[in-house]
Amino acid sequence: MEISTQALFPTPVWTARFDDFVEFNQRLLSAIHDLRQQLPEGVANTNVNGWQSPNDLQLREPFNEINARIMQICQHIGHACGYTSQAEYRYQAWANINTPGAFNNPHIHPNSHLSGVYYVSAPDDCGSIYFRDPRQLSLMSPPPLQSTNELTATEAAMPAEDGRIYVFPAWLEHGVQPNRSKAERIGISFNVQVVPAPLR
């Protein structure tokens, strides 16, 4: 008898790494530093000890290319998930600079369908993004475990890496570990809300 395992209701995290990230990120980095000079106060959000831009990168020309790439990936995901091809993708993005010691508390992104992050500068030990098991009912009575694996883990970390993008369902609770490096972790975060196209 062979016993097989099937994963029902999997929780996806999509990822890719841009081939040209070295040169691409240099340009993004200077665009982010320019924006920080213009808006040194930033906005307060889930980041602790860091700087966050307003969530309007989708309106700023220096970010046109990253915006287009993210949108393309999200549309690919939407297609894979079976979203209607008539849907409109409403996209918002913002930049984060997390100084040494900075972290992001666990949170979700309400009123969105897809969320994610693209790493512009991710030095070693700058803090991984981590996700929490969304299946709250599974926490009702934890079994005694000798070790955890993908069937029993309640938290999963994915490493920050220059040029890598992660996209995940906006309802998936996530946070960022403290930046234990001596340099800034710089990324662009985004939300996509997918709405039915208006009737004509």
Ligand SMILES: [Fe+2]
């Ligand atoms: Fe987030």
